[in-house]
Amino acid sequence: xxxxxxxxxxxxxxxxxxxxxxxxxxxxxxxxxxxxxxxxxxxxxxxxxxxxxxxxxxxxxxxxxxxxxxxxxxxxxxxxxxxxxxxxxxxxxxxxxxxxxxxxxxxxxxxxxxxxxxxxxxxxxxxxxxxxxxxxxxxxxxxxxxxxxxxxxxxxxxxxxxxxxxxxxxxxxxxxxxxxxxxxxxxxxxxxxxxxxxxxxxxxxxxxxxxxxxxxxxxxxxxxxxxxxxxxxxxxxxxxxxxxxxxxxxxxxxxxxxxxxxxxxxxxxxxxxxxxxxxxxxxxxxxxxxxxxxxxxxxxxxxxxxxxxxxxxxxxxxxxxxxxxxxxxxxxxxxxxxxxxxxxxxxxxxxxxxxxxxxxxxxxxxxxx
Ligand code: GDD
Ligand code: MN
Numbered sequence: 001x002x003x004x005x006x007x008x009x010x011x012x013x014x015x016x017x018x019x020x021x022x023x024x025x026x027x028x029x030x031x032x033x034x035x036x037x038x039x040x041x042x043x044x045x046x047x048x049x050x051x052x053x054x055x056x057x058x059x060x061x062x063x064x065x066x067x068x069x070x071x072x073x074x075x076x077x078x079x080x081x082x083x084x085x086x087x088x089x090x091x092x093x094x095x096x097x098x099x100x101x102x103x104x105x106x107x108x109x110x111x112x113x114x115x116x117x118x119x120x121x122x123x124x125x126x127x128x129x130x131x132x133x134x135x136x137x138x139x140x141x142x143x144x145x146x147x148x149x150x151x152x153x154x155x156x157x158x159x160x161x162x163x164x165x166x167x168x169x170x171x172x173x174x175x176x177x178x179x180x181x182x183x184x185x186x187x188x189x190x191x192x193x194x195x196x197x198x199x200x201x202x203x204x205x206x207x208x209x210x211x212x213x214x215x216x217x218x219x220x221x222x223x224x225x226x227x228x229x230x231x232x233x234x235x236x237x238x239x240x241x242x243x244x245x246x247x248x249x250x251x252x253x254x255x256x257x258x259x260x261x262x263x264x265x266x267x268x269x270x271x272x273x274x275x276x277x278x279x280x281x282x283x284x285x286x287x288x289x290x291x292x293x294x295x296x297x298x299x300x301x302x303x304x305x306x307x308x309x310x311x312x313x314x315x316x317x318x319x320x321x322x323x324x325x326x327x328x329x330x331x332x333x334x335x336x337x338x339x340x341x342x343x344x345x346x347x348x349x350x351x352x353x354x355x356x357x358x359x360x361x362x363x364x365x366x367x368x369x
Contacts, residue, residue, distance in 0.1 A: 013045035013070070014096060015116055015174075018089030020082050021048050021103030025055040026220040031105055032064055032071055038109040042116065047092060048073045048103065049085040057103075079304065082171075082224075083194040087187065090180055099174035100194065104221055106140050107172040108214045115174040115211055124209035126175045126202075128195065130167035135212030153233065157196050160237065162204045168196050172213060179206065188239050188248050191232030200240040228299055235300070252301040253360045256293050264289035294319050302368035315367045322362035330355030 017035065021028075028048065035046055050058040052075055061073035074092055076085065090098045097119050101107050107129065115127040131138040132154070141147045150169060157168040173195050179202070186201035187194075199208075235255060239248045268285025276284065294316050298306055307315045334351025341347060 013093070014043040015039075015045075015112075016090070016093035016095040016098045017044060017046045017112070018086055018093070018098060018100050019046060019048045019103045020085040020089070020100070021050050021053070021057050022080070022224055023053045023055045023057060024050075024103040024221055025053065025057045025060045027104050028057065028060045028064060031101075031103060031109075032068065034105065034109050035112075038112055042113065045070045045072070045093070045095070047089045049089040050075050051080050051085065052077050081190065081303070082192045083187075083197060084189045086194045087184070087189055090177070091184075093177070096177055097174055098177050098180060100171060102171055104218050106216050106218055108216065111172070111211050111213045112174070118209050118211075119174055119176055123207070125179050125207045126198070127173060127209045127211060128165060128167060128170050129172040129213030130165075130170060130210040131213060131215045132166040133210050133212045136167075137214050140215040140217045149230075156237065157193075160240070161196075161199055163199065163206070163208045165199065165208060166210060168199060169193060170195055170213075188236045190239075190248060191236050192229050193233055193236060197236060197240075228303075231296075231300055232303075249301055249364070250360055253297065253363065254356060256296045256301055257356055257359070259296060260289040260293040263292045290320055290323055291316075293323075297363065297368070302363075305368045307368065319363065319367050322359055322366070326355045326359040326362070329358050 019031065032046065035044070048057070048061045048071075050061065050073060052058070058073050058075040061071060065071040065073065074085075074088060076088070086100050089100075097116055099112060099115065101109060101112070111129045115129060118124040118127045130136050138147065138150070141150060153169050154167065158165065161168060171192070171194070175198065180198070183198055183201045187197050189197070199206075235248070235252045238255065239246075239251050242251055264285040266285075267288040268281045271281035271284045272278070297319075298312065298315070330351040332351075333354040334347045337347035337350045338344065
């Protein structure tokens with residue numbers, strides 16, 4: 001290493017690139033090599049945030065890091081989540097500019113210097129690599145269904161944002177670290193869409209710029225986007241619309257509760273058509289709804305405290321008891337309200353709200369501690 005390079009390596013990094021990764025072992029070395037080529041002349045470091053991948057991704061990063069001081073890894077144990085991984089990566093850096101890049105080589109790292117320059121020259125606070133401006137492409141999305149999903153998400157997000165962003169769902173962007181730091185208390189941190197989370201948390205005065213980027217097809221490993229990720233996306237939007245007045249978890253719990261009502265109606269109707277009597281059909285519907293709600297809360301609302309094995313069955317028993325008591329409380333309160341106000345709908349609503357609050361309190365304290 002020449003004298004100048006040695007000094008540069010000992011300086012705190014000017015740019016930190018955070019790479020969220022789960023099961024990307026085969027992509028680590030090619031990615032570091034690609035960054036090395038793309039970022040010539042910049043002082044940079046790369047922080048891989050791995051959620052204890054079973055394929056040994058973190059070990060591969062450590063091997064690379066042992067000979068390259070610009071590389072390091074945060075290995076999280078017992079946690080999952082793309083957005084929270086990115087947030088923790090940013091927090092572990094002291095660089096003045098931070099960027100995110102996927103760990104699967106789908107993002108074109110050669111866009112990075114232009115992104116960094118816009119921030120370094122104080123022309124923008126946030127720079128997004130967009131697939132939807134002149135010169136960008138979306139070729140890497142696996143199929144028509146993924147493209148449709150992506151485009152629908154983009155339209156929904158654009159309706160909510162105060163800025164003209166052509167690609168609010170991009171997972172490739174750079175931001176001034178002090179701006180990130182100031183937005184931190186407002187972030188939901190759930191799901192896949194950290195950029196949208198940031199953009200919806202920022203004020204109108206944030207200066208946003210876009211650079212074109214090519215979204216490449218994935219070569220190794222597989223996408224982690226699934227139904228749960230989509231539900232988390234919907235919840236983050238609801239959470240943002242509630243503007244932080246209601247805790248995210250409570251919103252999620254409420255949405256899951258509504259899904260439970262739909263399951264109850266669907267199953268009990270099906271059971272009645274299949275020839276069950278009214279009470280039997282109602283019982284089957286209620287049990288199905290409780291199971292569905294428990295499963296959804298376990299995989300979604302309380303994903304970070306997920307119960308497994310014996311503890312899951314114990315949790316299901318407590319949850320069922322709590323919901324039954326919640327139902328009784330619901331009816332009791334609604335009756336009292338009806339006796340006082342003589343208003344059918346409002347009394348039911350009051351009962352339902354008390355029931356949900358009760359269930360939520362028990363779930364958060366006794367089931368998912
Ligand atoms: N630490 C961690 N934890 N990393 C994760 C997790 C997780 O739970 N889930 C996914 N990742 C990592 C992946 O390993 C990959 O490096 C990156 O996050 C993106 O995940 P993919 O599973 O490859 O996502 P995708 O290709 O479907 O979606 C990409 O395209 C979207 C645009 O359509 C992502 O870049 C999105 O951020 C982007 O918005
Ligand atoms: Mn990908």
